[in-house]
Amino acid sequence: MMLTAEISLYPNNENFIPPIDSFIARLNQHGDVQVQTFPTATIxxxxxxxxxxxxxxxxxxxxxxxxxxxxxxxFIPGYEAL
Structure with missing residues (x-):
């Protein structure tokens, strides 16, 4: 079954960009899923x-x-958003 997950990260850090960039980079290391980033969330x-x-x-x-x-x-099971 396919799954679409939409995730937003709110780091507990004044310098919030590096933790978000790192999280997205880690997701993108996995070629067997589709990852698309938007200004407020990542799919x-x-x-x-x-x-x-x-x-x-x-x-x-x-x-x-x-x-x-x-x-x-x-989490939207059975839905293909991308």
Whole structure:
């Protein structure tokens, strides 16, 4: 089943651009999902299990590198937004 996830990251950091850029760069390292970035959110689309596995790894890496950040997400199973 395909999954579209829309994610916004709100870093707990005055210098908020580097954490966001790093998060997006990590998502883009995975060629088996589609990633498209907009000014307020990033869309990740692919097979359900793969998208969830990638998000698990990328969100954990963000926490380890930058500390706290707030992720706001919408998950739309069975929908192909891209």
């Amino acid at each position: 990740v689309m692919g097979e359900y299990d793969r998208v969830m596995d990638i998000l698990k790894v990328v969100m954990k890496a963000h926490r380890e590198e930058f500390g706290m950040g707030v992720f706001v997400a919408k």
